[in-house]
Amino acid sequence: LAKTTQPISMDSYEGQEVNITCSHNNIATNDYITWYQQFPSQGPRFIIQGYKTKVTNEVASLFIPADRKSSTLSLPRVSLSDTAVYYCLVGEAPSGTYKYIFGTGTRLKVLA
């Protein structure tokens, strides 16, 4: 199974770009990488998902290098409301059996 690790915490200031990296050294060829945001007392909320190269949506970008052993979530111009815990999730689907591995989570604190 893919093992996923992330930095424990990060601090940033409002308006800055934040990049959070997840390492998944054992990722399999058919794994997808998904990022979630979680606020206290809530369930994780979907941010973005990708398989390779770069994916962008209205809130974030996801960069995945060719070897796919890591991925980087990029949040442009963060605001105070982006203070949360961010998780990567690797979905593995070998021959019909599905498993999902969450990263260790990165606690982002956005300062005024």
Next chain:
Amino acid sequence: EAGVTQFPSHSVIEKGQTVTLRCDPISGHDNLYWYRRVMGKEIKFLLHFVKESKQDESGMPNNRFLAERTGGTYSTLKVQPAELEDSGVYFCASSQEVLDEQFFGPGTRLTVL
């Protein structure tokens, strides 16, 4: 559209008692997942249903845990008998297709005394 709901939001029980957690997925989502986070640890995958069929139970901690999804709609996760180390937050999620975006419920916080 209603999101994933979980009941109860909190449960406090004594060691040795039984607790049943319930998850109602988004209507039409065939895929339902259970996860849990124990204190200080990362979120761990427990199991995955496609409709009423269990896909993989290897994440279930032990045979004190039983998950069911009769009729392929809501799911229950029963812990019997509960132990202290079962304390944590149990999340349920659902998705339309496998490996699609998963929609998470707010979680059930279980405390075993």
